[in-house]
Amino acid sequence: MMKINGRGQLRIQEMAFVLLAVVLLGFIAFIFYAKFQSEGIRSSSEQIKERDALSLRDKIAALPEIKCSEKLCIDRDKAVMLKDYNLKGMFQGLTEAKIVELYPSNETIVLYSGGKGNVTYSTFVNLCEQKSLGGIFAYDCGLALLEVSI
Amino acid sequence: MLKKARINGRGQTEYSWIFSLIIGAVIIFFAIYFATKYVGTSTVQSSAEIARNFDILLNPFASIGSITTLSLSKEVTMPADMLLNFTCNAAGDYDNLAVKLDAKNADWFNYKISNKYIFSENLHGRNYWVFSKSLYMPWRVDDMIYIVSDKYCFVGAPDSVMKEIRDMGDSQVSLNCSTGSKRVCFGIQNCDINVNYGQGTVRKNRETLTFSGDAMMYGAIFSDNSVYKCNIQRLMKRLAVQSDINIKIADKLGFEGCQTTAVRKGLISLKSAAESNNLLNVRDFAKEVGNSNPAECPIF
Numbered sequence: 134m135m136k137i138n139g140r141g142q143l144r145i146q147e148m149a150f151v152l153l154a155v156v157l158l159g160f161i162a163f164i165f166y167a168k169f170q171s172e173g174i175r176s177s178s179e180q181i182k183e184r185d186a187l188s189l190r191d192k193i194a195a196l197p198e199i200k201c202s203e204k205l206c207i208d209r210d211k212a213v214m215l216k217d218y219n220l221k222g223m224f225q226g227l228t229e230a231k232i233v234e235l236y237p238s239n240e241t242i243v244l245y246s247g248g249k250g251n252v253t254y255s256t257f258v259n260l261c262e263q264k265s266l267g268g269i270f271a272y273d274c275g276l277a278l279l280e281v282s283i
Numbered sequence: 284m285l286k287k288a289r290i291n292g293r294g295q296t297e298y299s300w301i302f303s304l305i306i307g308a309v310i311i312f313f314a315i316y317f318a319t320k321y322v323g324t325s326t327v328q329s330s331a332e333i334a335r336n337f338d339i340l341l342n343p344f345a346s347i348g349s350i351t352t353l354s355l356s357k358e359v360t361m362p363a364d365m366l367l368n369f370t371c372n373a374a375g376d377y378d379n380l381a382v383k384l385d386a387k388n389a390d391w392f393n394y395k396i397s398n399k400y401i402f403s404e405n406l407h408g409r410n411y412w413v414f415s416k417s418l419y420m421p422w423r424v425d426d427m428i429y430i431v432s433d434k435y436c437f438v439g440a441p442d443s444v445m446k447e448i449r450d451m452g453d454s455q456v457s458l459n460c461s462t463g464s465k466r467v468c469f470g471i472q473n474c475d476i477n478v479n480y481g482q483g484t485v486r487k488n489r490e491t492l493t494f495s496g497d498a499m500m501y502g503a504i505f506s507d508n509s510v511y512k513c514n515i516q517r518l519m520k521r522l523a524v525q526s527d528i529n530i531k532i533a534d535k536l537g538f539e540g541c542q543t544t545a546v547r548k549g550l551i552s553l554k555s556a557a558e559s560n561n562l563l564n565v566r567d568f569a570k571e572v573g574n575s576n577p578a579e580c581p582i583f
Contacts, residue, residue: 152310181335198524223397
């Protein structure tokens with residue numbers, strides 16, 4: 134009787150171990166799957182951010198707050214003033230937006246700063262300043278880069 | 284003795300069956316639990332992706348006004364049937380887009396949009412008509428974006444409005460009324476939406492909304508009343524900031540010899556009217572500012 138009972142217990146133990154192994158295997162597979170999924174989410178989030186940054190760059194170049202009165206350009210005076218106003222909502226999705234003057238000067242005008250970005254996208258823009266030149270008002274323009282970071 | 288052992292063996296076998304059934308049930312329970320969790324997570328993920336992509340898709344509509352005075356109009360098709368609810372928060376200065384897949388157990392995903400002004404009612408379906416129009420007060424304040432899913436028909440609209448609707452091509456808005464379409468009447472009463480174009484009012488859902496210009500009128504027609512009022516408030520905040528920047532530009536150019544006294548005075552009044560959200564005063568002062576912008580040294 135003892136012999137038969139012992140064999141039965143052994144079978145139960147065997148089955149318990151097999152089932153435990155199946156559960157563990159399933160759990161490990163789930164962890165791998167979850168990790169794979171989170172990578173996918175992160176990757177699609179990066180792609181969305183990039184697309185957003187590119188379209189936002191063009192939107193910022195056309196912001197009415199910094200637009201020249203006549204030409205398709207950015208008004209330097211208006212751009213300098215912009216940081217005095219709380220317009221962070223306009224830069225949603227970006228960590229930084231700035232204008233880097235290339236010619237004739239090489240100053241940097243920060244439009245918005247919400248931290249340091251990982252990736253920067255830029256586009257050339259006309260940066261102009263309305264001045265009185267011999268009593269006649271005209272735009273004095275230079276070349277600049279509009280940089281947006283995410 | 285042998286009989287007892289046989290009974291015991293059968294008992295052990297039965298016990299092992301019960302044991303495996305319990306463990307099997309536990310495994311099935313966990314499998315169903317994680318599968319349900321995963322389906323829930325993936326629907327939220329889909330809604331989140333759709334919300335972000337939808338926001339990106341609207342970007343061209345939000346900046347087209349800087350290039351052209353023409354309206355941008357396009358039909359947008361979603362990957363699946365969706366529920367889109369727009370609300371607006373004037374204090375927080377943002378529109379809230381709540382997205383949900385039209386499926387059982389799908390959860391809402393909320394997404395804040397603070398760089399656009401979206402005029403819409405709650406939407407349901409797969410195809411939407413999106414168009415935009417710049418708000419000028421007297422300069423371009425920003426582009427107003429309209430999202431429409433219902434059918435509308437315009438009755439007795441002024442020629443300029445009719446031309447614009449016609450030029451937008453295939454859309455949810457037509458000049459011929461069919462059954463099921465919302466009637467928007469100009470100068471005629473007892474329609475779904477009644478517009479008094481001369482006075483600048485839209486009567487809708489037993490409420491009268493004030494507008495100034497066609498861009499605002501479309502907003503009043505196509506959006507939920509509370510969304511309209513809130514977004515106009517947000518736009519007035521923008522206008523106040525832009526007026527302040529232009530006052531400083533007027534000061535700078537005035538110092539260099541430009542005649543900016545009249546425009547500066549108008550800009551101060553415009554800023555004040557925008558801050559107090561007084562639309563009628565904004566309209567009048569915007570006109571005044573537009574007429575006094577010096578031609579030799581334009582401020583805006």
